[in-house]
Amino acid sequence: MTFIRRPRLAECLTRALDGPGRLVLVNGPAGAGKTLLVADWARTPPLPGPVVWLTVEPGDNAPGIFWAYVLEALRHHGLTLPDDIASPARSGEVDDSLLSRLAAYLNGRTEPVIVVLDEFERVSAPEVADELQFVLHHAGAGLRLVLVSRTEPLLPLHRYRAAGEVTEIRDADLAFLPEETADLARRHGLSLSDEGTRALTVRTGGWAAGLRLCVLAAQRAEDPETFLKEFETGRSTVADFLLAEVLEAQSAVSQDLLLRTSICERIHPGLANALTGRDDAAPLLAELQRANAFVEPIGHSWYRLHPLFAEILRAHLNTRHPGLECELHGTAARWLSDAGLLAEALPHAADAGDWAFAADRLIDDLAIGQLFTGLDADRLRALFTRMAPDTPGPAADLVRAACELARCDVDRGLAVLDRAEAHLPPVEEQDASAAHLSGALLRVIAGRLLGSADMAETAARRAEELEGREVLSARLEAHPEMRVLRLAALGSARLWGGRFDEARGALVAAVEASDGPSTALTRLESLSGLALIDLLGGWPGRAETQARQAIREAERFGLPPSAHTSLGQLVLAAVGIERDDLASARTHLHRATLRSPCSGDPLTTSWLAVTRSRVLVAGGDPVKALHVLDGIQAMPSTATPSPWVDAEVALAAAAAHMAQGHPTAAVEALAGRQEAGPEYAIAAAHALLEAGDDEAARSLVGTLPGLNSHGPAVTVRTCLARAEIANTLGDEATARRLVARALAAARPERLKRPFLEAGPWLRQLLDRGPAPGRAHDWPWAGPPAEAHGVETGEPDPGPVTEPLTDREREVLGRLAQMMSTEEIAAELFLSVNTVKTHLRNIYRKLAVTRRGEAVRRARELRLL
Secondary structure, eight states, X not given: XXXXXXXXXXXXXXXXXXXXXXXXXXXXXXXXXXXXXXXXXXXXXXOSSOXXXXXXXXXXXXXXXXXXXXXXXXXXXXXXXXXXXXXXXXXXOOOXXXXXXXXXXXXXXXXXXXXXXXXXXXXXXXXXXXHHHHHHHHHGGGEEEEEEESSOOSSOHHXXXXXXXXXXXXXXXXXXXXXXXXXXXXXXXXXXXXXXHHHHHXXXXXXXHHHHHHHHHHTTSSSHHHHHHHOOOTTXXXXXXXXXXXXXXXXXXXXXXXXXXXXXXXXXXXXXXXXXXXXXXXXXXXXHHHTTSSEEEEETTEEEEOHHHHHHXXXXXXXXXXXXXXXXXHHHHHHHHHTTOHHHHHHXXXXXXXXXXXHHHHHHXXXXXXXXXXXXXXHHHHHHTTSOTTOOSHHHHHHHHHXXXXXXXXXXXXXXXXXXXXXXXXXXXXXXXXXXXXXXXXXXXXXXXXXXXXXXXXXXXXXXXXXXXXXGHHHHHHOTHHHHHHHHHHHHHHXXXXXXXXXXXXXXXXXXXXOSGGGHHHHHHHHHHHHHHHHHTTOHHHHHHHHHHHHHHXXXXXXXXXXXXXXXXXXXXXXXXXXXXXXXXXXXXXXXXXXXXXXXXXXXXXXXXXXXXXXXXXXXXXXXXXXXXXXXXXXXXXXXXXXXXXXXXHHHHHHHHHHTTOHHHHHHHHTTOGGGOHHXXXXXXHHHHXXXXXXXXXXXXXXXXXXXXXXXXXXXXXHHHHHHHHHHTTOHXXXXXXXXXXXXXXXXXXXXXXXXXXXXXXXXXXXXXXXXXSOOOGGGSOOXXXXXXXXXXXXXXXXXXXXXXXXXHHHHHHHHTTOOHHHHHHHHTOOHHHHHHHHHHHHHHHTOSSHHHHHHHHHHTTOO
C-alpha cells in the first residue's frame, strides 16, 4: 500500500463540512492527489451525511447529460428522489423548474447530502455552472458540495468567500511536506536522507504524481538518491520523462497493453484482450493496479488510466507504432458494439474512419430513433455530420436521411431515403429487418413533415407489420422510442389532415407508450397535439388541461422552455384569447416563438401564424393581423394542404376584416367555407348581418347543428348567432333566452371573447334589461389572471381580491424560483424595501401570510 494519508488535509475537510460553509474546493494540477485525498476522507466516518460521488466525464458538459448523471448518482447512493424529479430528456438544456424541485428536496432533508464532483474542470459550460450555483444556493443546509478540479470552477467564488461559505484546499496545501515525501519513499522501499528528501520535495514542488513517478523511476537506479539529484528534465517535460520511465519499468507485455488501451476512456479485460490479441488482460490489469502504475479500478471489472498518463501513452503509441491508433479504434468499436455498448462504440468507429460500420450498427441496433429524441440525439447528430460523403451502403443513406429529416429538410431526406431503400436486400433476410423498419419510420416522419396523412398511414402500417417480426422483438424492447415516434408522427399527420378522431387514437397511444427520458419530448408533443384537438372541438378547458400536463411532463424531465414552447404554448395562447386574457395569450405566444422545433413542421408554423393573427386582432391591430396571415403563403409547401388549417386562416382573416369594419371582405374571406364547421357558418352569418344581408344570414344560422353537439366554445357562439338573428326579427324574448344560455355555457370556461366580438347589439339588448339567470356583466369585466381548466377536477380557488400589477407579477415569479428578497431586488434593479412592499401587497391580494402560501395560491389561480 503506497497511499499516504494526510490527516492535516482530512481534518480541514471535516471542519469545512461541520461549519456553515456549503462549498469546498479542492484545486490543484493533475497528479496533485486531489481525488485520493477526498476519496480517503469520504470513507472515514463520522460524516455529517451520505456521500454521493460523481466523476465528471468529457461528454457530461451538456446541461441535460450533467444533471442526468447527478440525479442518477443520487439514486445510486441510496437517495429516494420525489416522483416529480425525473432525469432530463434533452442533452442541451434543463428546465429551471426541475432544479428548483431538486433544491427544495435537498433543503427539506434533516441531514445534508455531500456531493463530490471529481474532475470538475471538465465542466466548461457556463450554464451548467450557473445551474449548479442555483441548486447550491437554494438547497440551503441540505447540500454540501465538494468540487475537485484542476482549474478554477465557473462559480462566483468571491461571493462565497465574502460570505464565509467556502473552504479552499489549493495546490500549496496539497503539496507534500518533506516528512510526507519521506513516508512515500519508504513505502516504495527507498530510504532517503533528510537532505535528499528536502531536495526532492523542493525540486518537484511537492507534486504528488511527480514525487511518486520520481520514486518509481529511482527504484531501478543503482544509487536512488544520486539518481534523484541528477536526472535531467531539459530534454522534455518532467511528466513526459517520468511517465516514460514508468512505462519502461513494466514488462514488454504490460507496456503493450498500456499503449494499446490508452485510446479508451475506460478499459475492460475483454476489451484489452481484443486490442492486444492476448487472453491474459485481467491479471495484467490487476497487477498494474496493485503496482500503482496509474491504473485504477472503477467497478464491475472496468479500469481506467490516469488521464495524464493516458495522454502521454497515446503520444508514445503514435511514435512507436505510426498508424496503429486508427486500427485500434476500429477494434474497440467492434468489441464495444458486440458488448451492447453502442454509445461508446460509435465514437471509436468515427475515429477509425469506419463510417460504414458505424451506420450499420446504428441501424441494426434499431437506434435510429435516437437521432430524433433522447439524451444522445444532439451528440449522435453531431457525430454523423462528420460521416464521409462517399460512405457506401443503404445503412449510411438511412442515417443521412434521418439527419436531413431531423433538420426538417424533407426533400433531401426523401431523396436519400429513396436511394437507401432501393439498395436494401429483401426483408426476408434476417439482417435486413431493422433497416426496412428504420426506413418505414423515416417515411412516417417525412409524411408528418409533408402534411401527408396518406403517406404517413401507408408507412405506419408497414412499420407496424415489421415491428411484429420476432427477430426484432428484443431490440424494440430496448428502443421504445421507435414505436412512440411512429405513433406521434402518425397522429400529427392525421391531425394535419383533419382526421381528428384517428389522430387522437394515435396520440393517446403514443402518450401511453412513452415513459422515461428517451421518449419525453415525443410525449410532450403528443400531449400538445391532443390539446389542439380539444381546442378545435370547442373544449378550451380540456385543451388547457392537456397543454399544462405537457408542460408539467416537460418540467419533470428537465426539458427547458425552449423544448416545450411550440404547439402546447400556442394552445394556451388561444385559450387566453378566448378568455380575453391578452397578457397571458401574449406570454404564451412569446414562449412559442422562442423555439421553432422544426421550421418545416406545417402544423406548428401554420398554427403559430393563426394564433399570432388572433392576438393582434384582439389587441386592436387587424392590419398587421392580415399581414401575418399573408405570410402563411410563404411557408414551405406541403404535399397535401390541410382543409381545416385553410379554414382557420379564413376565419382569422374574417375576424380581422370585421375588426376593420369591412363585413363584405369578411364574407368574401369565408366564401365556400361554411361546410368546414359551425364556427365558419356563425362567422359568415355575423358578417352578412353587418353587411345588411339578413336573409342570407338567417339561412346560414338555420343550418347550425343542435346546441349539445359541440363543445362549449361552439355552443356559446351558436347561441349568440341565433340570438342576433332573433334580435333582428324583433323577438327580444328569444334573444334574451339564447344570450342567457350562452352566458351559462361560457361562465365555467370563462369565455369572454365571443361576447366581445358579438357587436353592439348585445350590449344594447342587455342594457334594455338583463338576460334571465345569472349576472351578465362578467364578460366585460377585467381579464382573470389565468383560469384553470374546468376538466381538472380542482376546486375553484376564487378570484384575486385585487389584480396584481405587472411589477408584482415579476416579483411573484421570482418568489416561485426560491429567490431571496435581496436576489429579487438585484435582478429587478429595485431596493430591498421596495421588494418588501411588493411582497406585502402580494400577500394581501392573495390573502396569505407566507411565501410558500403565496406561491401555492398563485399556482392555483394560474398566476404562475
